[in-house]
Amino acid sequence: MTLLDNIEYIIVDLDGVVWRGRDIIEDNVSSLARLLDLGFKLRFITNNSTKSRADYIVKLRSLGLKVNPEDVTTSGRAASLWLKRVQGESRVYVIGEEGLVEELRVEGHIVTESSLEASSLVVGLDRRVCYNKLSEAVRALARGILFIATNLDPNLPQEDTIIPGAGAIIAFLEVASGRKPDFIAGKPNPWILEVALGEAIDYSRVLVIGDRIDTDIVLAEKVGAKPVLVLTGAHRTLDENIRKQLEHRGVIVLNNLKELINKT
The missing domain is CATH 3.40.50.1000 (HAD superfamily/HAD-like)
Known part of the structure; x- marks a missing residue:
């Protein structure tokens, strides 16, 4: 069994996962490109409303990620x-x-x-x-x-x-x-997932990757998806007690997304 067994959709946050401000998180981007190559359906969902979907698509494509308009939800x-x-x-x-x-x-x-x-x-x-x-x-x-x-x-x-x-x-x-x-409207409200994926989704086959516990992880828990916290954004380190609490909740904690690829 690997972390991605039976997973159909992978929900990916943007700020703190793909980039931090103007800095691109290269290890995460290359890992996301690999997941696309492996045939996983990636959907990018962001709480950041400052840019439109069209803007984000241009930026993601400039990083070499093959995304379509339906793949991005703000x-x-x-x-x-x-x-x-x-x-x-x-x-x-x-x-x-x-x-x-x-x-x-x-x-x-x-x-x-x-x-x-x-x-x-x-x-x-x-x-x-x-x-x-x-x-x-x-x-x-x-x-x-x-x-x-x-x-x-x-x-x-x-x-x-x-x-x-x-x-x-x-x-x-x-x-x-x-x-x-x-x-x-945004995370952790499941409404934004409904907008991104539609209504008839088996969330046990959905993996949610994000950098915030109070939005990304809580969203995954609300719908019964598999939660992954990556320590490249809002959380760069974790107190050991918090880490243990997250692990008890079934949250996978990764330093970066290369570790996700290594677990496949």
């Missing part, structure tokens, strides 16, 4: 599809970057600069967010509009540090408005 796309399901094509006030705006527009939503015109607020990571925009969002929440978070990641791994994530922005809005999001 929390921005997951948020856009859920909003369309519950409200139809909507007028949206957005705190987020161009990737999130693009995914909303693809599904027919209208992104407005005035929160007074919006029926929903969608919030993702925005590295240029300002106090005025946050204030506008708080005023909109006070009116009772739908509050959608792409994800609650508190931070984002960079080359040798971390930066605040979407969760930090959402925490600001929660404290200022007294409201929590009505819906969180």
Whole structure:
């Protein structure tokens, strides 16, 4: 028996697994290319909504990974599809970057600069967010509009540090408005897996690879998939007690994805 026996789909995070900021994690990329060559179906799922699926496809292909549009899902796309399901094509006030705006527009939503015109607020990571925009969002929440978070990641791994994530922005809005999001589209919500894979999936044949315990690993546990934590992103080392707790939960802990290849 090997770690990949009976596995059909491999879910792969991006930040902290494929890259950290501008740095490519070469050992992981070469291992992912090998998994593709072996015939595994890779699906890249990221909570980072700053880029669109099209942007991520270009970047992954530039690394030599053979990916198609259906192979990439972002929390921005997951948020856009859920909003369309519950409200139809909507007028949206957005705190987020161009990737999130693009995914909303693809599904027919209208992104407005005035929160007074919006029926929903969608919030993702925005590295240029300002106090005025946050204030506008708080005023909109006070009116009772739908509050959608792409994800609650508190931070984002960079080359040798971390930066605040979407969760930090959402925490600001929660404290200022007294409201929590009505819906969180990204990991660990299984909705993003449904967006990526469809509904009729045997999750016992799915392996989830990620660098965050609170998102990637919890997602795998929620659906009954096989969880793999790789120590190349949010966690670079683990306290021995935490490692033992994870192993007790059935989580496979790897230093990098070369170790996964060696286990096949």
